[in-house]
Amino acid sequence: MSEFEPRIVAFLCHWCTYTGADLAGTTRQQYPPNIRIIHLMCSGAVDTIYVLKALIDGADGVLIGGCHPGDCHYQTGNYKARRRVAILKNILSQLGYDPERIWLRWISASEGKLFADTVTQMVEELKQKGPNPIKKMWAL
Amino acid sequence: MKAAILSVENGDPLAALRGFLRRLLETRMVGMILVPKALPSGAGFVQTLIRDPAMLDDVHPVAPTMPVQSARILSGLTVGDPGERIGAVLKPCELRAAVELTKFLQVKLDHLVTIGVDCPGTYEVEDYARVAGEKGAGDSLWEGMVRGVKTGRLDGQEEEGIALRLACRICENPVPVNADITFGFFGHDPSREIEVIVGERVVGEFEERGIIGLSSEESSERGQVISQLKEERIRKRDEVFGRFRQQTTDLQALMSTFSTCVRCHNCMVACPICYCKECVFRTPTFEHQSNQFVRWADRKGGIQMPTDTLIFHLTRLAHMATSCIGCGLCDSACPSGLPVMTLFRTVAQGVQSLFDYLPGRDPEETPPVATFREDELQVETGAKD
Numbered sequence: 001m002s003e004f005e006p007r008i009v010a011f012l013c014h015w016c017t018y019t020g021a022d023l024a025g026t027t028r029q030q031y032p033p034n035i036r037i038i039h040l041m042c043s044g045a046v047d048t049i050y051v052l053k054a055l056i057d058g059a060d061g062v063l064i065g066g067c068h069p070g071d072c073h074y075q076t077g078n079y080k081a082r083r084r085v086a087i088l089k090n091i092l093s094q095l096g097y098d099p100e101r102i103w104l105r106w107i108s109a110s111e112g113k114l115f116a117d118t119v120t121q122m123v124e125e126l127k128q129k130g131p132n133p134i135k136k137m138w139a140l
Numbered sequence: 141m142k143a144a145i146l147s148v149e150n151g152d153p154l155a156a157l158r159g160f161l162r163r164l165l166e167t168r169m170v171g172m173i174l175v176p177k178a179l180p181s182g183a184g185f186v187q188t189l190i191r192d193p194a195m196l197d198d199v200h201p202v203a204p205t206m207p208v209q210s211a212r213i214l215s216g217l218t219v220g221d222p223g224e225r226i227g228a229v230l231k232p233c234e235l236r237a238a239v240e241l242t243k244f245l246q247v248k249l250d251h252l253v254t255i256g257v258d259c260p261g262t263y264e265v266e267d268y269a270r271v272a273g274e275k276g277a278g279d280s281l282w283e284g285m286v287r288g289v290k291t292g293r294l295d296g297q298e299e300e301g302i303a304l305r306l307a308c309r310i311c312e313n314p315v316p317v318n319a320d321i322t323f324g325f326f327g328h329d330p331s332r333e334i335e336v337i338v339g340e341r342v343v344g345e346f347e348e349r350g351i352i353g354l355s356s357e358e359s360s361e362r363g364q365v366i367s368q369l370k371e372e373r374i375r376k377r378d379e380v381f382g383r384f385r386q387q388t389t390d391l392q393a394l395m396s397t398f399s400t401c402v403r404c405h406n407c408m409v410a411c412p413i414c415y416c417k418e419c420v421f422r423t424p425t426f427e428h429q430s431n432q433f434v435r436w437a438d439r440k441g442g443i444q445m446p447t448d449t450l451i452f453h454l455t456r457l458a459h460m461a462t463s464c465i466g467c468g469l470c471d472s473a474c475p476s477g478l479p480v481m482t483l484f485r486t487v488a489q490g491v492q493s494l495f496d497y498l499p500g501r502d503p504e505e506t507p508p509v510a511t512f513r514e515d516e517l518q519v520e521t522g523a524k525d
Binding site: 137 | 385388389390391392393394395399420426436439441442443444447448449450451454455458459461462486487490494508509511512516517
């Protein structure tokens with residue numbers, strides 16, 4: 001049986017992390033192809049329902065990428081995303097679900113290498129964790 | 141804040157309370173009063189908006205049922221200008237829900253005089269209707285409550301074949317917080333007297349209109365009974381939370397507990413905090429292509445249909461656990477008898493403590509989802525080294 005390859009759904013903000021991912025490509029940074037990117041205007045636009053939907057439908061991890069504190073194009077979207085993610089992770093860990101399948105990271109438009117490194121590291125850690133246990137559940 | 145003692149004649153606290161409410165109408169302190177009133181059938185009570193003092197005859201400010209959360213009613217009543225100041229008689233959880241809704245611009249306190257009541261607890265609507273059908277049994281429940289508030293022993297009525305709702309039995313907030321007017325029963329013998337506490341916002345007007353002579357300090361006995369009752373309730377609450385946490389070890393266990401959910405969404409409809417006019421679960425957001433279901437079934441060998449139990453409850457938790465005030469109407473609304481309130485209150489305790497937030501405590505506080513601090517939650521930021 002081939003090695004488990006985690007699938008990551010990534011919500012990336014237009015102004016920083018998405019552009020950072022673009023830079024990773026144009027500067028030929030290598031990173032594993034396990035990530036499916038959803039392009040949003042701001043990390044503050046990520047309602048927790050979409051993170052849950054990705055995990056319940058079988059993603060092994062969710063990456064949310066936003067601008068560094070103070071750099072949000074909309075002033076405070078990333079701070080609000082940070083609270084929402086903290087609330088979601090708190091709820092999931094109380095209910096016995098590993099919150100470390102959800103990563104919130106600040107990656108700027110100039111940090112192509114950081115983007116590639118983050119994805120590489122996330123894939124590594126998800127491989128250690130194994131497949132998302134929700135995938136085995138048929139009654140949801 | 142000032143207090144007064146309302147004396148009760150003929151051992152009938154309801155007559156005294158009705159008289160007091162009548163005075164609020166007659167002195168034009170308020171133009172209308174929202175208060176529970178006995179149903180013509182005698183099977184229960186319903187919040188009623190009253191202009192005519194004659195209609196106060198059979199109101200019950202401490203009604204032992206809560207068919208709907210008054211915060212929901214206040215949303216409709218105050219979000220525009222009602223043109224009258226409304227006195228709203230509210231249980232502590234209704235007041236806290238109303239305060240929480242002001243933060244989401246769904247209720248405006250400007251149009252209200254909030255009248256909070258010390259709450260002995262409530263019965264399920266259908267339980268009360270059943271017992272009230274037996275002659276005079278509704279009155280004996282009320283008399284039991286009147287006796288109970290003196291000492292704070294309120295929960296010993298299970299032997300009469302009817303128990304307070306679980307949400308009430310574990311409610312550690314049986315006293316209104318920051319109400320304009322509070323009817324205080326705890327520590328008093330309501331067949332003789334009721335304490336009336338008047339808050340800063342209306343105390344001047346109260347004295348001007350001469351509604352009641354305000355002088356005395358708040359009674360210390362009430363404070364003692366309240367702290368004993370809270371202690372007892374917190375102990376029961378923690379038992380319930382502890383059992384739930386023990387049995388909910390992972391999402392599979394949660395789904396086992398919630399396996400009989402029929403996805404009626406009644407918990408959401410009854411919840412005073414779920415105020416969105418267009419809920420995501422009532423939109424086509426997650427309508428899937430027909431072949432999507434087939435692909436899922438193909439991948440897993442089969443899937444439960446419909447597919448949205450887990451995402452529904454988890455999303456509702458994520459959206460409103462920070463503001464859950466624990467009224468437990470979700471429990472009352474559930475046709476499958478699922479422990480919705482227990483799930484929400486247990487999880488909400490963890491989430492609210494993240495931000496040291498108590499919903500409904502203070503209208504000036506901002507709900508955690510609507511604000512942030514720059515220097516918080518550092519563990520969440522940046523890439524790992």
